[in-house]
Amino acid sequence: MKAYFVGVDESRCKAFNALGEPRGHAEFLVAHHLNVGQGPTSRRMTPGFAAAEPKRLRLGGAPLVRTGRTRRMPDLVREGRLFRVVGFAASHRQLLLRSDALAVDATDTRVEVYFGHVELMLLKPIYEKGIHVRRATGAEFAVLQERHDLPAEDAAFTWMIEPDGDSFVVSGDPSWREAAREFEDPSLFDFSQPWPPDFPVEHGTVG
Incomplete structure (x- = not known):
């Protein structure tokens, strides 16, 4: 597994530090792999969450779903x-991105994106304008393949992070969860917590 990180200027560094959690990082337990499908070195499918009849709820004016069904979609745009x-757990090869509710963004939910079976990543510490997670196109993968000596079979497991940019992750299918949570609340991917949770949550898998 290899990782690359991109430097940021002083203003972005200060913004990042300002978001530091005064009580320490939110708990991100990595004792179990999330069942999100294939990974670049684990080719077989793993079972998803058991399906349940969704119940529509409204929270903060926006509909959320309390359900056991994972929605699969070609991309995630936030x-x-x-x-x-x-969070990144090298021993379990798990990566977590998070967007907390911020008044400046006029957002009232937390969004978390999880990548399992990570083989390679090129990331920024902060994405100020949001993310667009989707499988790399043929042209994008060709560039990454030449730069990073990727095997051809990794094309199906290479995920771009930004609408325009070089950030990417080679991993299993990304999974996301969104819910109204306080800043200090545990991660939505805290695997010690019951699933589905007892609060409204949207969730799905990209792939």
């Missing part, structure tokens, strides 16, 4: 809100 890297 623009206009700040995301940051909040």
